[in-house]
Amino acid sequence: MxxxxxxxxxxxxxxxxxxxxxxxxxxxxxxxxxxxxxxxxxxxxxxxxxxxxxxxxxxxxxxxxxxxxxxxxxxxxxxxxxxxxxxxxxxxxxxxxxxxxxxxxxxxxxxxxxxxxxxxxxxxxxxxxxxxxRGERPARKAALTREPLARLLETCDDSLIGLRDRALLLFAWSSGGRRRSEVAGATLAALTRMGPGEFVYQLGWSKTNQAGADLPDNAKPVVGAAGAALEAWLHASAIRDGAIFRRIRRGGHVGEALSDAAVRKIVKQRCEAAGLDGDFSAHSLRSGFVTEAAARQVPLAETMAMTGHTSVATLVRYFRAADARRSTAADLMGELADDDGRAESGSAKPR
The missing domain is CATH 1.10.150.130 (Tyrosine recombinase, N-terminal domain)
Known part of the structure; x- marks a missing residue:
């Protein structure tokens, strides 16, 4: 055709x-x-x-x-x-x-x-x-917010695979919820060490910057726990150039760059190992970052600078959902007291 x-x-x-x-x-x-x-x-x-x-x-x-x-x-x-x-x-x-x-x-x-x-x-x-x-809505992958992500990290030991997966998960999440293609394509050439356990990653190509334009928001900080995990992985793997995240072959040999599919597989396997309930995928890291940012009331512009979103409408729903959970209008009834002075939640006690 x-x-x-x-x-x-x-x-x-x-x-x-x-x-x-x-x-x-x-x-x-x-x-x-x-x-x-x-x-x-x-x-x-x-x-x-x-x-x-x-x-x-x-x-x-x-x-x-x-x-x-x-x-x-x-x-x-x-x-x-x-x-x-x-x-x-x-x-x-x-x-x-x-x-x-x-x-x-x-x-x-x-x-x-x-x-x-x-x-x-x-x-x-x-x-x-x-x-x-009919109440049918598009299915969305579950979000890996801070708490479930911490459970994934607990499954990562100090083997080469464990160090790689911990660094990968934290790099993808902490640098703004990187897509699996961006994680698989991450190279040392785009990584600048700013200090011990502190890096800046220059995101050259992304879904929202397919021309690879040199934009101010291309610089993604990799610091804190993410920076420490990346430092540990780079030291253990002895990678000096090329892809950051790679296959580990038998005998502990560091191989070629991970594929997009391999990144997705790592996330799903770690979710299973952590015993998480829900439909998770590599995209869960991105939605989890945005969901966590909304819950913590990170300014929308700052969140967009990290994620690379160009549409405010895409992110607003996360922030509105977080605002709804904090809304003081959601529970105007508050707590009611019965005749004995005990607090009750919701409607008054039937008589």
Whole structure:
């Protein structure tokens, strides 16, 4: 399908994770279209095709429960071809991502975008509304705030792997909630030692600075516990140049740079070792940093300087949630006293 569009997507300079997600979405579109219409996919797609894609993958409520229009035989075939992990409708976020990717593919080929068709836009809007009315919200990874992060650090011993993982976790969290691609791509060339256990890391490329512009906020302090852990790891590993965080091979040999996937695996394994309940991922370090900053009432501008967020709206929800928990209006009833002078919480004692 649209080979030129796919190649243009890959050339955009996106992160490896973004490219992988684009490829996956485009492969899914091609597989679904071939099974649905019995021919190879070709751009531009008609709006009716996109509408069919939506009703095939979005659920609607019926007396028999939630249903979608994807024929079971096609659903099974998509699983057999490795285009989806299991039968059944995808999450709403997955459906919306696939629509965004096919819209981008049309844009890059200068083709009429079927997702911009009024009928398609109305259907997508009503689909979102239907999911919201059912109380279904986008799933978010649990946040690794200070307390659960401390439990992860307790699982890190003084072996090379333990020293590396402690340094990695603290570097990622304390320097503003670095993304896994940023952790995997961290190099000694961008690290400046300011004193014993004190560093400044120059973040050259990030999701919000894909051109690698030299910005004042690129400098991320790595101090305190994070600086001490990084110092210990660099001393034990004897790394002098190249990637900071690396594989540890058998026999305690320091190997090549960690991949994005390896960073995610380390976080998940440490969460399991710590016995944490919840759905955690590498992104939990980023959301945990922001959540902790909001709870401690760190100024929004200071938090954004650390995280690299360019949108205030993205961070405001964390700060509003923290403010709601501190709100004096949340418990105006306070404590009530019964006839014996004992304090009661909530409504008055029934008589």
């Amino acid at each position: 649209g080979r030129a569009a796919a190649e243009a997507l890959y050339r955009e300079g996106e992160s490896a994770n973004t490219v992988t997600s684009y490829r996956s979405a485009l492969r899914y579109w091609a597989g679904w279209f071939a099974l649905r219409y019995g021919q190879p996919i070709a751009l531009p797609l008609a709006p009716a095709v996109v509408i069919q894609f939506v009703v095939d993958h979005a659920t609607r409520t019926t007396p028999q429960g939630p249903v979608s229009e994807l024929p079971p035989a096609i659903d099974t075939a998509l699983v057999a071809r490795g285009l989806k992990a299991r039968t059944g409708p995808p999450a709403l976020a997955t459906l919306m991502h696939r629509l965004a990717v096919i819209a981008k593919a049309h844009q890059l080929e200068n083709a009429a975008n079927p997702c911009a068709d009024p009928a398609v836009r109305e259907l997508v809007a009503r689909t979102r509304r239907a999911y919201a009315k």
